[in-house]
Amino acid sequence: DAKTTQPPSMDCAEGRAANLPCNHSTISGNEYVYWYRQIHSQGPQYIIHGLKNNETNEMASLIITEDRKSSTLILPHATLRDTAVYYCIVRVAGWIEYSGGGADGLTFGKGTHLIIQP
Amino acid sequence: DAGVIQSPRHEVTEMGQEVTLRCKPISGHDYLFWYRQTMMRGLELLIYFNNNVPIDDSGMPEDRFSAKMPNASFSTLKIQPSEPRDSAVYFCASSLVRYEQYFGPGTRLTVT
Numbered sequence: 001d002a003k004t005t006q007p008p009s010m011d012c013a014e015g016r017a018a019n020l021p022c023n024h025s026t027i028s029g030n031e032y033v034y035w036y037r038q039i040h041s042q043g044p045q046y047i048i049h050g051l052k053n054n055e056t057n058e059m060a061s062l063i064i065t066e067d068r069k070s071s072t073l074i075l076p077h078a079t080l081r082d083t084a085v086y087y088c089i090v091r092v093a094g095w096i097e098y099s100g101g102g103a104d105g106l107t108f109g110k111g112t113h114l115i116i117q118p
Numbered sequence: 119d120a121g122v123i124q125s126p127r128h129e130v131t132e133m134g135q136e137v138t139l140r141c142k143p144i145s146g147h148d149y150l151f152w153y154r155q156t157m158m159r160g161l162e163l164l165i166y167f168n169n170n171v172p173i174d175d176s177g178m179p180e181d182r183f184s185a186k187m188p189n190a191s192f193s194t195l196k197i198q199p200s201e202p203r204d205s206a207v208y209f210c211a212s213s214l215v216r217y218e219q220y221f222g223p224g225t226r227l228t229v230t
Contacts, residue, residue, distance in 0.1 A: 034218075043122075043209050043221030044161070105151045105163035105177075105211075106219060 004088045009113040018075040020112050022088030025069040031090050033064060035073045036106070039084040044108070047073065047086075078116045087111040122222035124210050130228045136198040139225045142191055143212030151211040151219060152185055152195050161209070167193065200229045 005023040012018040034049040061074040123142040151166040165175040187193040211219040
């Protein structure tokens with residue numbers, strides 16, 4: 001699986017957009033980019049995932065560069081409740097298209113500790 | 119749906135005692151995962167099941183750890199005998215699609 005690199009910490013002002021970068025320069029063509037976050041004392045929470053097109057849902061947007069070697073998670077209007085550790089994970093898809101077998105769980109790195117400042 | 123349910127939320131036990139952690143996955147999900155989180159090692163996958171069958175237990179630290187999934191709505195993680203180094207937060211997660219996992223609130227285990 002491709003290795004990811006994230007800054008250890010970031011600050012963002014409340015109400016502003018939080019942009020969290022992730023480098024995954026060794027990503028393979030069949031690997032997806034997933035983002036999870038973990039708010040203090042809670043279990044990790046799925047945010048979004050994508051392959052090569054930009055994705056948006058009610059929580060965030062995911063921008064993947066054309067060469068797929070990096071991506072950015074965008075929280076459009078950060079609130080204090082968005083303070084958490086954000087994990088960028090690159091894995092082969094587990095969706096029905098995947099036929100490789102040998103399924104795995106998620107491998108969490110150290111992530112980025114995002115602190116939203118009031 | 120209530121989400122993934124774990125019990126107990128907190129467990130304090132003495133070294134050598136048996137500990138059983140419980141998990142109820144989201145109804146309809148066919149994957150169930152057990153993770154452990156510590157400050158030193160972060161989040162680690164211990165074992166996962168697909169349709170109640172254990173698929174990969176290579177993350178289970180040693181024979182003192184065992185996990186079962188007798189039916190689609192229940193799983194247990196047992197540690198016997200427990201040791202202080204087993205102190206951690208244990209998370210259960212379930213998914214319908216392998217990597218969109220939904221985590222429970224965790225069980226904080228302290229072994230004294």
